[in-house]
Amino acid sequence: MKRARIIYNPTSGREAFKKELPNVLQKLEQAGYEASAHATTCEGDAIDAARIAVERRYEVVIAAGGDGTINEVINGLAEQSYRPKLGIIPVGTTNDLARAIHVPRNIQAAVDIIVQNNTRNLDVGRVNDKYFINIAGGGKITELTYEVPSKMKTVLGQLAYYLKGMEMLPSIRPSKVKISFDDQVIEEEIMLFLVSNSNSVGGFEKLAPEARMDDGLFDLLILKKTNIAEFIRIVTLVLRGNHLDNDKVIYTRTNSVSVETEEKMQLNLDGEFGGLLPGKFVNLYQHIEFFVPEDFK
Numbered sequence: 001m002k003r004a005r006i007i008y009n010p011t012s013g014r015e016a017f018k019k020e021l022p023n024v025l026q027k028l029e030q031a032g033y034e035a036s037a038h039a040t041t042c043e044g045d046a047i048d049a050a051r052i053a054v055e056r057r058y059e060v061v062i063a064a065g066g067d068g069t070i071n072e073v074i075n076g077l078a079e080q081s082y083r084p085k086l087g088i089i090p091v092g093t094t095n096d097l098a099r100a101i102h103v104p105r106n107i108q109a110a111v112d113i114i115v116q117n118n119t120r121n122l123d124v125g126r127v128n129d130k131y132f133i134n135i136a137g138g139g140k141i142t143e144l145t146y147e148v149p150s151k152m153k154t155v156l157g158q159l160a161y162y163l164k165g166m167e168m169l170p171s172i173r174p175s176k177v178k179i180s181f182d183d184q185v186i187e188e189e190i191m192l193f194l195v196s197n198s199n200s201v202g203g204f205e206k207l208a209p210e211a212r213m214d215d216g217l218f219d220l221l222i223l224k225k226t227n228i229a230e231f232i233r234i235v236t237l238v239l240r241g242n243h244l245d246n247d248k249v250i251y252t253r254t255n256s257v258s259v260e261t262e263e264k265m266q267l268n269l270d271g272e273f274g275g276l277l278p279g280k281f282v283n284l285y286q287h288i289e290f291f292v293p294e295d296f297k
């Protein structure tokens with residue numbers, strides 16, 4: 001019999017998952033799984049729970065939570081040679097990962113996708129010894145994603161980021177970096193860089209238009225030094241997808257990028273703090289098998 005292990009954060013979002021858990025277990029059992037669940041207790045617990053599920057050779061792991069929990073589960077699985085199939089149940093305040101693979105926010109609908117058993121092998125990004133599925137980046141403004149309190153996100157949604165972004169603008173400074181990819185080396189003062197695996201990043205659907213999650217390539221975007229007015233103008237270009245040929249923007253596709261910095265620069269992984277740079281970003285081709293909707297492209 002196939003076994004499925006649910007790893008869920010009972011504090012995610014509005015704590016809705018706990019109530020639904022018996023129904024989720026039942027649905028999985030009806031689909032032929034022996035299903036069990038682990039509730040996370042603290043930061044890092046979902047990584048350990050995923051490692052244990054690997055040791056115990058579960059066929060399927062299901063991550064239920066926000067981006068933080070899902071990222072932890074991916075970190076627990078990605079480093080192993082045996083990797084169970086991964087299902088996602090998005091119940092966080094931000095759900096970029098689920099949005100990227102078109103998994104709906106409704107709990108039962110997300111379980112249906114797992115039960116339907118349609119899967120795709122998707123790329124996973126690795127930097128130093130950490131993993132990401134959606135996007136990694138550096139530069140002051142990328143700290144936005146964890147500067148915005150989750151209560152503010154719940155109430156205001158996308159608007160919370162704009163408001164916090166405005167507040168942070170005056171503190172954004174360029175940083176001197178050395179970025180190497182393929183046979184190129186760029187030494188520049190930059191505002192930010194992004195290494196993207198998917199085209200669905202914080203609701204900016206046109207940020208990395210070419211990014212596909214199963215082609216072994218990242219979209220690399222670098223924004224060179226600008227003043228605040230130019231910066232705002234380029235953000236508005238991003239909304240329309242007109243930023244790629246701007247002369248302040250460097251854009252390419254590659255499977256490996258190294259970033260070295262002169263000053264301290266934080267690394268952002270899937271919207272969470274990921275330690276400090278330097279880092280080497282490597283695309284692990286089709287590294288994890290995800291349950292996705294049948295119409296996923």
Ligand SMILES: Nc1ncnc2c1ncn2[C@@H]1O[C@H](COP(=O)(O)OP(=O)(O)OP(=O)(O)O)[C@@H](O)[C@H]1O
Nearest residue numbers: 012013040041042043065066067068069092093094
């Ligand atoms: N029992 C727990 N109590 C408190 N924090 C927990 C618990 N279990 C896990 N966590 C931590 O909570 C963090 C945030 O969780 P998660 O991302 O699932 O939900 P969220 O904050 O509602 O959503 P999002 O991150 O999408 O805004 C995780 O990174 C995890 O380390």
